Amino acid sequence: MAGTVNLVCTRERLGEMLTELRATPIPDGQVVGENFTPADGCHIASGWETFSYQFGTLGSELWTETINVVLASINAIPYIFGYVALIVMFMFVWRAIKTFLTPTRDYTSLKTVTFGDESAVRSETAASIISIILIFVIWGTFTGSSLLPSFMHLPGPFTGEGSFTYTVEDADGNRDEAEVFVNVITAGGVAEEIEIDGGDGFAKDDVTTVSVYSSEIVSWDRNDDVNRRDDGARIVAINGQEFQFDPNARDDNGNLLDAAPSFTLDFARVAITDRGTINVSPDPGWQMQPLYLPAPEVVWNRFIEIAKYGYQNVYLTVHLGFSLFRVIVGFLLGAIIGIPLGYAMGLSNWFRGWFDPIVEFMRPVPPLALIPLVIIWFGIGEVGKIFLLFLAALWIMAIAARSGVSGVRITKVHAAYSLGASRWQILRHVIIPNSLPEIFTGARVAMGVCWGTVVAAELVAAEEGIGKMITTASKFQNTDIILLGVIIIGIVGFGIDMLMRMAERKLVPWKGKG
């Protein structure tokens, strides 16, 4: 930019000298190299400095990120090992069961060398079934699903009543003990009144109501007549456990001298806040909050509800219908243009030369990257989304058709010519049928990409569609609907692929038999 200059500036921050690169606008009427003077502590960056500081910053940022990723990965390791252990355990259990069943004696089962023989590896149906069941079981145990017997649930969040005592010491060194009654209720539940009489002494008993997965601050002194926190009273022990913490003891900058203590009680975590109050967080247990992961039956009930009554005034069939409509129209348009384009590229030097650069450039551009452009060009209406899917399918189909044509064995073409076929007949009876298997493979890939793209496009901009349903649900934190949307997307995508495979088996039975 004409009006900008890169400066290297050194300044002090938190007692450390910090050197950084800064793009700075040049004030009006000043010219670099003439009357422009950089600010104090700065000088104009040389080309090398511009380069090296950029990469220095990038490097340090990426290093921090790498560490984050590694730490997160390390956290995942026990879970991965646990899962693998389950897989292996089920394998041995199943093998043990299988030896009691009548063994099959087909060719593969009689092979002695199976390790390394890829053809001897078949998908074990039992493993597939167990794996799917296990996913639901894990889902259920982590959500306290009512579909599972309760002994299979992980410990849920604490609900009900709990209490702990606290000891107050006033400014004069007098101590008194009082009790806090905590009533933990499920989200949306109604608290039962707990009757307390306050107890004796200057510290009075307190009562508080907390929802599961949240926390509550107990201002223990609010019902005390005397010796409030303002008067210098503070807590010195929880459940009789003494600690040294004075919220009023601070250095000149206002920082605390002691670390605020916290206690893990059987029903809650109790922490003293920086201001001397008590923060009570009831034990969340091992289960996931419904906000993060609703139970399977919740999602199922939502499905029934949405299927019947729709979500936000749009029926599920409408959402799904719009998504499928876009995919099918976009795919068909892409195929209608892409297949002839691929044939032209496969059959004519000129067309191949013409389109090679265009196709090779457009192919690696993911359709998702075009969403912003398409919205600017076409708005959020149907045309834009269908155009996007058209593009997604176009290159895939063109390349599939091209390689289908190139893949025709020259002896077949020669044979057809020798049998008296014309060019047109060779196209019709040799080249097209020969390229159909490749085109079907391409169509399967294109359908998959289109389905993924339509969902992403709807996430960004749409009035209806399964992706739109998810975005709306995320605004209202309806995790069950988000999850439902994801499951529907997966099932429909799988269904599309199955249909394409069935069509392939029916329409091009010679695939791979050439």
Add this chain to the structure above:
Amino acid sequence: MSGLAIDNISMRFDLPNGGHVQALKDVTLDIKQGELMSVLGPSGCGKTTLLNIVAGFLAPTGGETRINDHVVEGPNKERGMVFQQGALFEWMSVRDNVSFGPRMAGKKKADYMGNVDHLLDVVGLQDFKEKMVYELSGGMQQRVALARCLANDPDVILMDEPLGALDALTREKMQGLVLKLWKETGKTIILITHSIDEALLLGERVLVMAPRPGRIHKEYRLPFAEMGVETDLREVKEHPDYTTTREEILTMIWDMEEEIMGRTEVEE
């Protein structure tokens, strides 16, 4: 003159590195109507190139091929091809493969169906007419290829190692079939083979080619094909002339191969 005239054919391929390969040099041949000529020669001596020129798939860099007194300019149904393998259309049934030529010519189904079924009977595939070609064995597929070629009624049949991919037993049966069809139809046939026995048993004329540049080395006129029509092919093989000719050609090709090996060593 009816028949096939190969007149002073030369073929030179330019290579991307600037060099060139003289695949054929001054090959001249006259093949009469109804002759069966087999072509032998070491690998790379230009047999396939010659056949492709006759078929019209390649334009020679020198000379011309004439058939029935007109010059060959491209592939045409008067010259049928039988390839080693993979030339059948796997998206068609056996019957559709065999009827391909007549169908492309726009003939009426009633006019060609009788002949197609007859040919399938002749090659012994009467029970496989509705099968897809990928459901057949290699030998059966070559029989389909033969029938497909014959259904188009070409003047000349060009075969490039048609039986090369078959096992010895099937191959022997197919050799008998080729002889039988040749006698019955009276077609002109050029047959490229790597098997000396096949060349001797099937070829009225046997052409031995030499490499670098590809050229005709020697030509034989042999009685064994005629004999084979009447008697069992194995009895033909016992014939004393057969063994001597066989030895002679074997030594000839062996020497050529040796020479090529020697030369490449010197070149590199």
